[in-house]
Amino acid sequence: MTPAESALAFIERFCAGDVDGLEPLLTEDLHFSGPLFTFTSRASYLDSLRADSLDPTPYTILEVLTGTNSVAVFYILDKPTGDLTLAQLFRFEQDRIAAILLVFDARLTQSF
Numbered sequence: 001m002t003p004a005e006s007a008l009a010f011i012e013r014f015c016a017g018d019v020d021g022l023e024p025l026l027t028e029d030l031h032f033s034g035p036l037f038t039f040t041s042r043a044s045y046l047d048s049l050r051a052d053s054l055d056p057t058p059y060t061i062l063e064v065l066t067g068t069n070s071v072a073v074f075y076i077l078d079k080p081t082g083d084l085t086l087a088q089l090f091r092f093e094q095d096r097i098a099a100i101l102l103v104f105d106a107r108l109t110q111s112f
Contacts, residue, residue, distance in 0.1 A: 004064055007071040007090045010097060011061070015077070017054040019046055027098045034102035069093070 001009065006025055013021035023046060032039040039045040058078040062085075065072040070091045077084045084104060091099040 001095070003069070003071045003090070003092045003095075004066050006092070006095070006097060007073050007088070008061070008064065010090065011059065011073060011075060011088070014049075014054065015057050015059045017056045019049045019054060022046060022049070025097050027093055027096045030097065031099040032102070033100070035104060 010022060010025050013019075013025075023042065026042045026045070028042050030039065030042040030045055032045045037048065039048065060076045060078065062074040062076060063072075064074075070089060072087065072089045074085070074087050077086065086102065086104040088103070089099075089101040090097050
């Protein structure tokens with residue numbers, strides 16, 4: 001998979017609620033940073049997602065931008081309580097996602 005394909009596979013699996021499907025896309029020492037949480041390993045990130053039991057959520061991709069070792073994806077989650085626009089920057093090492101920066105307006109999640 002190209003980095004763009006991996007980033008889109010991540011979003012597809014995340015939005016499908018497929019936490020186990022995310023694991024092969026991520027390095028063990030994944031660094032995740034978002035407005036609500038920060039994780040420094042794949043295990044801690046996936047454990048958090050499992051504890052939160054992701055529900056399948058429809059989404060719409062707005063834009064995919066690629067760099068040398070990075071991919072930025074802008075998309076909308078179609079939540080029952082309203083749309084949430086997100087941006088994720090994925091950084092790659094050896095064909096796997098090594099870091100994720102997630103950006104969204106956390107104030108909007110209070111109604112979710």
